[in-house]
Amino acid sequence: MTKDRMIKEMVLRAWQRASEDGKIRSKPDPDKIVVEIPKETVQADYATTVAMVLARLEGRPPRELAQMIQSYLQEDPRVITERVELAGPGYLNLTLKPDQWRQVLLEVEEKGKRFGQVEIGGGRRVQVEYVSANPTGPLHVGHGRWAAVGNALANLLQAAGYEVHREYYNNDSGRQVKLLGQSVHARYQQLVGNPLPDPEDGYRGTYVTELAQRLKDRVGDAYREKMFEECLGYFTQTALEEMMALIRTDLKGFGILFDSWFSEASLFETGAVQNALDELRKKDYLYEKDGALWFRSTRFSDDKDRVVRKEDGEFTYLASDIAYHRDKLSRGFDFLINIWGADHHGYIARMEAVVLALGYPKEKLRILIGQLVTLVRDGRPVPMSKRAGEFVTLRDVVNEVGKDAAVFFFLMRRLDSHLEFDLELAKRQSNENPVYYVQYAHARLCSVDRQAKEQGIQVKDSGQVQLDRLTEPEEMKLMKRLDAFPKLIEESARALEPHRLTFYLLELAGILHHYYNKHRIISDDLTLTQARLLLVSSVRTVMANALGILGVSAPERMER
RNA sequence: GCGCCUGUAGCUCAGCUGGAUAGAGCGGCAGACUUCGAAUCUGUUGGCCGGGGGUUCAAAUCCCUCCAGGCGCACCA
Numbered sequence: 001m002t003k004d005r006m007i008k009e010m011v012l013r014a015w016q017r018a019s020e021d022g023k024i025r026s027k028p029d030p031d032k033i034v035v036e037i038p039k040e041t042v043q044a045d046y047a048t049t050v051a052m053v054l055a056r057l058e059g060r061p062p063r064e065l066a067q068m069i070q071s072y073l074q075e076d077p078r079v080i081t082e083r084v085e086l087a088g089p090g091y092l093n094l095t096l097k098p099d100q101w102r103q104v105l106l107e108v109e110e111k112g113k114r115f116g117q118v119e120i121g122g123g124r125r126v127q128v129e130y131v132s133a134n135p136t137g138p139l140h141v142g143h144g145r146w147a148a149v150g151n152a153l154a155n156l157l158q159a160a161g162y163e164v165h166r167e168y169y170n171n172d173s174g175r176q177v178k179l180l181g182q183s184v185h186a187r188y189q190q191l192v193g194n195p196l197p198d199p200e201d202g203y204r205g206t207y208v209t210e211l212a213q214r215l216k217d218r219v220g221d222a223y224r225e226k227m228f229e230e231c232l233g234y235f236t237q238t239a240l241e242e243m244m245a246l247i248r249t250d251l252k253g254f255g256i257l258f259d260s261w262f263s264e265a266s267l268f269e270t271g272a273v274q275n276a277l278d279e280l281r282k283k284d285y286l287y288e289k290d291g292a293l294w295f296r297s298t299r300f301s302d303d304k305d306r307v308v309r310k311e312d313g314e315f316t317y318l319a320s321d322i323a324y325h326r327d328k329l330s331r332g333f334d335f336l337i338n339i340w341g342a343d344h345h346g347y348i349a350r351m352e353a354v355v356l357a358l359g360y361p362k363e364k365l366r367i368l369i370g371q372l373v374t375l376v377r378d379g380r381p382v383p384m385s386k387r388a389g390e391f392v393t394l395r396d397v398v399n400e401v402g403k404d405a406a407v408f409f410f411l412m413r414r415l416d417s418h419l420e421f422d423l424e425l426a427k428r429q430s431n432e433n434p435v436y437y438v439q440y441a442h443a444r445l446c447s448v449d450r451q452a453k454e455q456g457i458q459v460k461d462s463g464q465v466q467l468d469r470l471t472e473p474e475e476m477k478l479m480k481r482l483d484a485f486p487k488l489i490e491e492s493a494r495a496l497e498p499h500r501l502t503f504y505l506l507e508l509a510g511i512l513h514h515y516y517n518k519h520r521i522i523s524d525d526l527t528l529t530q531a532r533l534l535l536v537s538s539v540r541t542v543m544a545n546a547l548g549i550l551g552v553s554a555p556e557r558m559e560r
Numbered sequence: 561g562c563g564c565c566u567g568u569a570g571c572u573c574a575g576c577u578g579g580a581u582a583g584a585g586c587g588g589c590a591g592a593c594u595u596c597g598a599a600u601c602u603g604u605u606g607g608c609c610g611g612g613g614g615u616u617c618a619a620a621u622c623c624c625u626c627c628a629g630g631c632g633c634a635c636c637a
Binding site: 036038041047052087088089136176177292294303304308312314316346369371374379412414416418420428434437441447450451452455499510514518520521522557558 | 562563564565566571572573574575577578579580581582583584585586587592595596597598599600601602617618629630631632633634635636637
């Protein structure tokens with residue numbers, strides 16, 4: 001049980017007994033008890049506002065009630081507190097006995113990699129769909145953000161006791177893919193000496209030429225002078241495969257793995273699109289108008305109805321998206337998470353309509369919208385023009401700043417906050433760079449460990465270590481932060497906000513560096529040394545666990 | 561015009577499921593290596609939490625409104 005829960009139950013017992021003794025009229029209500037960690041200027045571990053709440057219920061001054069609750073808290077038979085103080089307008093500030101905090105070291109030692117894992121998921125199954133970039137161009141920086149966030153979120157949910165499935169939805173069908181094939185076809189012709197112009201609105205980046213070059217390497221000039229229509233299938237299919245291979249390679253280089261890759265084209269091949277539309281038709285959610293087929297999404301509070309099959313007989317992407325989500329929903333997940341870029345937020349309403357139309361509660365689908373990324377170099381935004389095909393790719397960024405820095409930077413902001421990515425900062429090897437700051441802390445502790453081994457210091461079994469030798473304020477601070485880790489996992493998972501872990505890591509690293517500079521871990525005092533080695537070993541474990549969830553490596557030494 | 565996101569220190573941002581005198585990093589200024597790794601640390605500087613109204617014992621946090629920026633508003637993906 002987490003400490004704040006223990007405190008909460010203490011408060012509840014106090015309320016209960018006050019009520020039984022007739023000191024107050026109101027019956028204990030756990031929902032009304034708030035236990036929180038007070039701000040740092042307050043010298044206490046926990047604070048509760050229960051007296052202020054009671055003041056309202058009882059119509060009496062909060063401080064008077066606080067005093068009364070305080071006396072009950074002090075009488076509590078299961079004493080884990082050292083002090084209970086009354087402060088401000090009616091706060092009760094509780095300070096735990098130091099030994100309560102020291103226990104966390106034994107727990108970290110015992111659980112190791114599993115320390116921090118919680119069971120709020122209860123084995124429920126969640127699917128996270130992220131990146132899902134169109135295979136018509138390389139991944140750009142924004143995709144990097146969704147990749148980092150999606151991966152970290154999946155890891156986080158796993159740590160919180162969910163069973164997680166990661167999926168990439170591949171839009172390998174439709175006009176855009178064909179256009180890619182055509183663009184590659186044109187560049188291919190140019191490469192083999194047939195000056196065919198690029199198609200109107202075609203893809204123009206240098207990657208198109210690269211794809212054409214690969215194709216040429218494979219088939220020579222076999223398709224020279226052939227019109228696109230004659231070899232449409234070959235060019236489109238090959239371009240698509242090459243593009244997907246590039247995307248997979250980039251993601252792998254970024255440390256992102258998926259459990260499955262779902263093909264949009266397969267939805268047409270298996271008849272899934274037709275089946276999905278049939279279901280909607282049966283429910284009277286489809287109708288014909290102006291030669292097109294419409295989904296009655298306004299029935300579910302969308303702004304307007306949406307076309308699923310165009311006048312020319314082609315299906316819109318919405319048709320396959322309906323089929324895709326129907327498929328996902330049918331797989332029995334407890335809920336689905338989609339991570340989309342801000343440029344797609346206009347589709348939320350219609351997707352929610354789809355979920356409802358298919359007969360599922362809206363809560364089955366949680367769409368997270370990520371705001372866009374601005375790259376900054378030397379204090380100036382890096383211009384990105386997709387039109388000219390001159391955007392900075394994810395690969396460029398990873399090559400420049402490294403995988404760990406990129407992932408960490410993508411996770412340094414709340415998802416719905418715009419992200420300014422400073423390339424120079426991400427590369428800097430100093431304390432200004434947050435990712436190095438954290439990794440260095442971990443490496444430093446590994447170094448201490450090596451040092452201890454070299455000096456032949458006997459590492460005792462954690463149960464044998466004299467924990468009460470740990471008395472410095474910095475040591476208490478470290479143990480308190482370690483203790484907070486499982487709760488952090490729980491809250492971050494609940495809020496679907498992996499970025500909280502980066503802030504936690506920065507804070508923990510800060511306390512550690514401070515501690516390291518002020519106190520020597522290895523000294524002549526053997527029992528103290530052993531206690532401190534256990535402490536820093538726990539810090540190291542927790543840092544590694546948190547970094548692991550983020551998808552950032554925890555190096556044992558830093559390259560110098 | 562409508563919708564979503566954002567607006568907090570010079571800069572980049574936490575805090576937003578309401579709680580005490582609003583935090584961090586960077587920058588600026590002044591310091592610390594004979595030390596287990598100085599890729600580190602210490603001190604200091606810095607705020608009408610975009611403006612206005614409301615709800616509450618209590619508002620950066622919730623509601624309304626206005627202003628500013630980003631992104632959307634397709635029979636494109």
